[in-house]
Amino acid sequence: MPCIEARGLRKAFGANVALDGLDLKVEAGRILGLIGPNGAGKSTALLAMLGLTPYQGELKVLGHNPWTERDRLMRDVCFIADVAVLPRWMRVSQALDYVAGVHPRFDRAKAEGFLDRTTIKRTSKVRELSKGMVTQLHLALIMAIDAKLLILDEPTLGLDILFRKQFYDSLLNDYFDRSRTIVVTTHQVEEVQHILTDVVFLDRGRIVLDSSMEALEARYLELAVTPEQLAAARTFRPLYERAGLGRSFLIFDGVDRAQLEELGEVRTPSLADIFVARMGERQERAA
Amino acid sequence: MTSPSDAIDEPAVAPQDAAPTAFSWRRLFYWSVRRELWENRSIYVAPLAMVAFGLLGVLLSTIALPHYLRAIAEGTAKAGRLMGPYSFLAFSVMVVQFFVAVFYSLGALHGERRDRSILFWKSLPVSDLITVLSKAAIPIVVVPVISFAIIFSSQLFMMLWSTLVTLVNGISPTVLWSHLDLSTMWVVLPYGLIVNALWQAPVFAWFILVSGWARRTPILWAVGPFVAPALLEAGAFRTSHIGKFLGERFFGGFAEAYTIKGDGGGTVQYITQLNPARTFSLPELWIGLAAAAAMLAAAVWLRRRREPI
Numbered sequence: 266m267p268c269i270e271a272r273g274l275r276k277a278f279g280a281n282v283a284l285d286g287l288d289l290k291v292e293a294g295r296i297l298g299l300i301g302p303n304g305a306g307k308s309t310a311l312l313a314m315l316g317l318t319p320y321q322g323e324l325k326v327l328g329h330n331p332w333t334e335r336d337r338l339m340r341d342v343c344f345i346a347d348v349a350v351l352p353r354w355m356r357v358s359q360a361l362d363y364v365a366g367v368h369p370r371f372d373r374a375k376a377e378g379f380l381d382r383t384t385i386k387r388t389s390k391v392r393e394l395s396k397g398m399v400t401q402l403h404l405a406l407i408m409a410i411d412a413k414l415l416i417l418d419e420p421t422l423g424l425d426i427l428f429r430k431q432f433y434d435s436l437l438n439d440y441f442d443r444s445r446t447i448v449v450t451t452h453q454v455e456e457v458q459h460i461l462t463d464v465v466f467l468d469r470g471r472i473v474l475d476s477s478m479e480a481l482e483a484r485y486l487e488l489a490v491t492p493e494q495l496a497a498a499r500t501f502r503p504l505y506e507r508a509g510l511g512r513s514f515l516i517f518d519g520v521d522r523a524q525l526e527e528l529g530e531v532r533t534p535s536l537a538d539i540f541v542a543r544m545g546e547r548q549e550r551a552a
Numbered sequence: 553m554t555s556p557s558d559a560i561d562e563p564a565v566a567p568q569d570a571a572p573t574a575f576s577w578r579r580l581f582y583w584s585v586r587r588e589l590w591e592n593r594s595i596y597v598a599p600l601a602m603v604a605f606g607l608l609g610v611l612l613s614t615i616a617l618p619h620y621l622r623a624i625a626e627g628t629a630k631a632g633r634l635m636g637p638y639s640f641l642a643f644s645v646m647v648v649q650f651f652v653a654v655f656y657s658l659g660a661l662h663g664e665r666r667d668r669s670i671l672f673w674k675s676l677p678v679s680d681l682i683t684v685l686s687k688a689a690i691p692i693v694v695v696p697v698i699s700f701a702i703i704f705s706s707q708l709f710m711m712l713w714s715t716l717v718t719l720v721n722g723i724s725p726t727v728l729w730s731h732l733d734l735s736t737m738w739v740v741l742p743y744g745l746i747v748n749a750l751w752q753a754p755v756f757a758w759f760i761l762v763s764g765w766a767r768r769t770p771i772l773w774a775v776g777p778f779v780a781p782a783l784l785e786a787g788a789f790r791t792s793h794i795g796k797f798l799g800e801r802f803f804g805g806f807a808e809a810y811t812i813k814g815d816g817g818g819t820v821q822y823i824t825q826l827n828p829a830r831t832f833s834l835p836e837l838w839i840g841l842a843a844a845a846a847m848l849a850a851a852v853w854l855r856r857r858r859e860p861i
Contacts, residue, residue: 317674319857339677340574346671353667354591366583367678369575403672 266328268293268414268446269314273322276309283309285470286322291463293413294443298457299450300540301467307450310467311418314448315344327413340369343407344416349423351403353392357385364406376409379439397428404432408440415440417449421456429453433460458536466543473543485542486525487534488515494528501525505542516542580678584686585694591663594652595690596698602648603706606641610710613637617714618721621728631731638710638732642703642741646806649699653691657756658771660687661764661855668860680855684760688848691756696745703741739823744809747831750841751805757844757851764854767861801840808834 267290274287283306291297299307312318314326316335324331329338351360357380365373380387383401391399400421407415421429437460441447451457458464464481466474476484489512490498499506501524503515516534517525525531534542589595623629661684664670673683711732718725762774782794807816812825820826831837 315674317859336677336679339675344675346675347668350668350671352591352664352669352672355587356590359587359590363583363587364676366586367575367580367676369573369677407675 266293267291267325268295268327269448270325271310271323274310274313274324275321276306276313276318282470284313284320287470287472289465289472289475291446291448293446295462296441296447296449296460297463297465298454298461298536299448299465299467300454300536301450301473302544304469305467306470307467308418311344311346311416311448311450315342315346315416341413342416343410343412343414344418345403345407345420346418347422349396349399351391351399353390355391356387357389357391357394357402358387360391360402360406361387364410368410370411371406372409372411376405379405379408379435397424400424400428400432404435408435413445415445415447417447417451419451420449421451421453429456433457436460454537454540455535461536464536466540468544474539481536481539482533484519485534485539486517486520486522486531487538488517488525488529488531489513490515490529498525498528505538505545514538574677577682580682581686581689584678584682585689588686588690589694592656592690595656595695596702598648598652599645599699599702602644603641603702606637606644607706607709610637610641610713614713614717617717618723621718621721621723624731625723625727634728634731635733635737638707638737641706641710642737645699645703646745649695653695653752653756654759656695657687657691657759658763658774660690660760661851661858662766662770665764665858665861670855670858670860680852684764684848684852684855688757688760688844688851691759692749692753696749700742700745704738707737733821736821736823740810740820740826743826743828744806747809748805750837751808752802753844754840754847755801757847761847761851761854764851764858800836804836 269289269291271287271289274284274289275282276284285306287306287310289310299310301307309318313320313324314331316326316331316338319332326338327341331338355363361373361376364371364376380402383398383405385394385398385402391402394402404420421432424432433456436447441460449457449461458478461478463477464474465472474481488498488503491512495513498513498515501517501520504518506513506515508514512529516538522531620629620633624631624634664673714728714732715725718728759770759774763770766773778794778798782792782798785794786792808814808831809826810820812818812820814827814830
C-alpha cells in the first residue's frame, strides 16, 4: 500500500484554483520534497493530506480518507504546519505532559533526550524562547512520536542557517528510519536536496516534475562552456542557460553525458538549478 | 548525537506493538480540560482573589463579633445579620465567576485561531468533538465546581474562625451555631449552582459558537445581535420584551433556584423551600439545553473547517 495516493486531487477557493488535478503516489519509506513557487499549491496539498481542508478527487493517506477519517489518521500522522504554532502561554514541561497525555505513540524519554541536547529549560514558557528554540522544542515533541508519516510545511522558515541545518540533520539522523515517510515543503531547496529521496515540482496547482532523486541525477546535466563552445552546446537544446565568470552554464534534460563532455565540464546540477530551469521553461511557454 | 546507522538499525515496529493505538476519550477529555486550566488561570485565580479580599473583611469584622453575639444572646439584637457575610461572599464569587466564564467562552475557539496554535492542537489525535466539549465543560461544569469548592471552604473557614473568636471571648459557641444555617446553605448553594449552570448552558454555547466563527471581536458578534434589537425595541415601542428574554436567559436560573416561587421574589432560606420538581419541569430549561447541544454541534462542525485567522 502506498503511503499517499492522490488521483485528480483538486481544490479551488472560489475562482482561484489551488490544486488542479494532482496525481501523486508516495511509497512508504521515502522522503519527498514538494517544491514550488509561492501559490503553487504546496500548502493546500499538505492540508488536504492532513484532512484539514475538504477537496475534490481521490486521496488516500495510509489507506484512509483524510477528510472523513481524520481522527483515525492522526494517530499515525504528525505534522509541523508552520513554525511558531506552539501556544505561547505553554511551559515546556506542560507541552511534554500534554503530548504524553493525549498521544499513545509519544515517547517522553526520547523527547527529554532531544531537549537535553538544547539549552531549553523545562520551566520556560514558549513565549520566552527564541524562534530557533521553539522549533527545536516542536521538533523534539514531534520526533518522539512514533508516526508513520511526518508532514512538514516550511518547517525552517525564518530560522538562521545553523538551526536550519541542525533541523534537517536531526530529522535524518534521529528520526528517519526507512519505515517512516516524510513529506516536506520548503523554499530553501538547496538545504533539503541531500536528504530527499524523491522530488515533486508544483506550479499553479499542477505537477511539473515527479521523480526520484537518482532518476533526476541521471537525467539532468549541467555543462560549463567557454563562449567559443556556446553555439555548439546550444545545438543540444538546453533547458536553461545562465552566464557567469567568463563561462556559460547550460542545463540539459536527457542528453548523453559523453557528448557534452567533449564541449566542457559536466556535472550534476543542484536541485535549485533544475527547479529554476523547469520553471523558467514553463514561464517561457506561458508567455 | 546518534549516528545515522544507529537510527536505521532501530527496530521500528516494536514500540508500536507495545503502545495502545488510541487513548480513551476520557483520558483525552481530561488532558484537554487540564490544558484549558493551564491557559486560563483566571478560572481559579479570580475567585480566589475575590475570596481573599472577602475573608480580609471577615477577619476585620471579628472585632465587633463578640459584642454582636452577646447582644443576640441577651435578646437585644436579631440574628439575621449573622448570615450576611456568608451570603455576600458566595454572591461575589458567583459574580466574578460569571464574568470569568463569559470571557473564557468568547475566547475559547478564537484564541487558538488567532495565535495559529490550532495547527498544533490539530496535529495531535484529539478530535474536534472532544476539544469543543472540553471547552464547553469549562463554563458549564468546571467553573461552578470551582465556585462551590472555594465558597464551601471559605465559609467553613469563616465558621471555624468565628467559633474560635467566641471561645476566646468566653461566649458559648452554641449562640453562634444555633443561628448559622450552613448545612442548609451547603445544599442550597450547589443546587443553585447546578440549576444555574444548566440554565446558562445555551448562553455559553452561543458564545463558544461565535468564538469559533468570528474573525475578530467575538464579543460584538455575540452580544450585538441581541442588544441592538433590544435597544431598538426600547426606543421604538417603549417595551422591553427582548431585554426581558435576555435577562431571563442569563439570570433566570438563579431566580428559579434561589427564590421561593422562582420569580425573583422571596429568597430561599431552607432546604424545604427548594422546588426541583418545578424547576426541572420547566420547558425553558429543556429548550435551552437542546439549543446548547445544537450550538455546540455547530461549533464542532466549524472547528473542523475553520483555519487560522
